[in-house]
Amino acid sequence: MPKETFFNLPEKKRRRIIKSAEEEFAAYPFRQASVARIIKRSGIASGSFYQYFRDKFDLYEYITESFFDMKLRRLAPLISAERDRSFFDTFKDLYAESLKLARENPRLEAISGHLYRDKELLSRQLYGIESRALGFYREMLKRGIRQGDLKKDIDIEFTSYILFKLGASVNEYIMERTSLKNWDMKIVDRMIDFMEDGIGKKGDIITVVNKNRR
Amino acid sequence: MPKETFFNLPEKKRRRIIKSAEEEFAAYPFRQASVARIIKRSGIASGSFYQYFRDKFDLYEYITESFFDMKLRRLAPLISAERDRSFFDTFKDLYAESLKLARENPRLEAISGHLYRDKELLSRQLYGIESRALGFYREMLKRGIRQGDLKKDIDIEFTSYILFKLGASVNEYIMERTSLKNWDMKIVDRMIDFMEDGIGKKGDIITVVNKNRR
DNA sequence: GTTTCATATGAATACTGTTTCATATTATAT
DNA sequence: ATATAATATGAAACAGTATTCATATGAAAC
Numbered sequence: 001m002p003k004e005t006f007f008n009l010p011e012k013k014r015r016r017i018i019k020s021a022e023e024e025f026a027a028y029p030f031r032q033a034s035v036a037r038i039i040k041r042s043g044i045a046s047g048s049f050y051q052y053f054r055d056k057f058d059l060y061e062y063i064t065e066s067f068f069d070m071k072l073r074r075l076a077p078l079i080s081a082e083r084d085r086s087f088f089d090t091f092k093d094l095y096a097e098s099l100k101l102a103r104e105n106p107r108l109e110a111i112s113g114h115l116y117r118d119k120e121l122l123s124r125q126l127y128g129i130e131s132r133a134l135g136f137y138r139e140m141l142k143r144g145i146r147q148g149d150l151k152k153d154i155d156i157e158f159t160s161y162i163l164f165k166l167g168a169s170v171n172e173y174i175m176e177r178t179s180l181k182n183w184d185m186k187i188v189d190r191m192i193d194f195m196e197d198g199i200g201k202k203g204d205i206i207t208v209v210n211k212n213r214r
Numbered sequence: 215m216p217k218e219t220f221f222n223l224p225e226k227k228r229r230r231i232i233k234s235a236e237e238e239f240a241a242y243p244f245r246q247a248s249v250a251r252i253i254k255r256s257g258i259a260s261g262s263f264y265q266y267f268r269d270k271f272d273l274y275e276y277i278t279e280s281f282f283d284m285k286l287r288r289l290a291p292l293i294s295a296e297r298d299r300s301f302f303d304t305f306k307d308l309y310a311e312s313l314k315l316a317r318e319n320p321r322l323e324a325i326s327g328h329l330y331r332d333k334e335l336l337s338r339q340l341y342g343i344e345s346r347a348l349g350f351y352r353e354m355l356k357r358g359i360r361q362g363d364l365k366k367d368i369d370i371e372f373t374s375y376i377l378f379k380l381g382a383s384v385n386e387y388i389m390e391r392t393s394l395k396n397w398d399m400k401i402v403d404r405m406i407d408f409m410e411d412g413i414g415k416k417g418d419i420i421t422v423v424n425k426n427r428r
Numbered sequence: 429g430t431t432t433c434a435t436a437t438g439a440a441t442a443c444t445g446t447t448t449c450a451t452a453t454t455a456t457a458t
Numbered sequence: 459a460t461a462t463a464a465t466a467t468g469a470a471a472c473a474g475t476a477t478t479c480a481t482a483t484g485a486a487a488c
Contacts, residue, residue, distance in 0.1 A: 005464080008465090009465095044466085045468060047467050047468065048467070051464095051466075
């Protein structure tokens with residue numbers, strides 16, 4: 001947490017500092033990001049920086065935590081049990097929303113892109129992002145099985161890990177390409193098809209649709 | 215490429231240097247790996263280091279390239295067209311072999327683990343590891359479709375990317391856990407099931423097995 | 429024994445990095 | 459107007475980093 005001094009600052013100055021920091025952390029992973037450059041860009045003295053923040057990580061943590069908080073606030077309503085959507089539809093909703101969020105905040109998205117590639121950072125307790133996300137997927141999978149949307153013999157531990165990583169990869173895939181109209185969601189659909197049915201060609205199949213499928 | 219001086223060295227010394235370097239690059243990603251520590255551990259003078267290698271990257275490149283060369287030599291026979299194995303069986307063979315390789319060379323495996331997380335390093339021409347691997351998956355997919363093992367409407371570009379990332383993730387998953395007997399291959403089977411059929415529960419299905427399926 | 433060549437050495441160089449600290453400035457309260 | 463507290467400042471300290479270079483050592487050649 002930044003020091004009180006930082007929060008006492010006039011908003012304009014505070015915003016300028018945060019913006020400079022976001023730019024820096026978007027351009028470079030944490031370790032390569034330079035306090036010196038953040039200072040230069042935001043036009044404050046190096047001494048001041050340490051009046052506002054304990055150290056580089058303090059600022060980094062503040063920025064990323066804020067972003068994840070916002071993300072969680074936006075995604076939480078989508079998994080509410082009352083919505084009565086199938087596992088895969090919920091998954092799609094979550095994806096649509098988090099892609100929208102990413103497009104609205106490309107800087108923050110770039111920052112968390114770096115974060116996801118940094119093992120050491122990922123496992124620092126305060127975040128526990130990886131384990132939080134895994135827990136989240138685990139619960140979704142359990143519900144999916146209860147609802148009859150998923151095979152009931154899947155390895156939850158393994159599958160939650162795979163979905164977590166798959167999600168990050170698809171995100172990267174989309175972010176690295178320019179966005180044409182509706183293109184993002186086409187990719188998401190492809191991923192969900194992949195998750196749901198795989199890529200294997202079955203024999204010639206006659207399917208008797210399960211009645212209570214949502 | 216290391217300088218000639220390096221290759222003129224007595225084998226024992228050469229091996230000691232390489233071992234120290236491997237330990238360093240296994241413990242730290244490239245940028246954090248320290249030439250000073252490699253020097254200390256291998257007991258050579260800092261000046262000598264630069265008699266042997268152009269710079270830190272020269273040594274790093276030498277180590278990683280050697281590893282990938284070996285890997286390729288071991289995997290290449292498995293994709294020979296004469297083997298007449300299905301797409302998924304080939305995939306499994308490749309996985310089994312590269313896991314064996316990883317278990318035999320944990321240090322080298324750790325090094326390439328770091329490498330896969332480093333975007334900048336991954337895209338340096340000399341490697342082009344990512345694009346090489348993607349090309350490899352692309353060809354496998356095309357053949358899988360020709361053989362009738364895969365759905366014919368898959369997006370090859372997207373799917374090869376996904377398989378590449380999925381492979382790396384599963385590798386990580388396995389490497390992070392202690393190896394019980396046959397446990398590795400159980401995980402690989404799970405991944406292949408996931409790839410082939412997905413996790414979605416179909417309706418009650420009657421399958422008419424396709425006769426020319428291998 | 430002397431010359432020649434390859435190799436070995438570690439102090440010195442030339443950074444870039446974060447963080448501290450004593451001091452100056454400004455704002456607030458009395 | 460004075461005292462007190464909060465904030466601003468940039469030089470300096472400190473801890474690294476990779477790399478260079480002049481010199482020393484050792485081995486082989488003549």
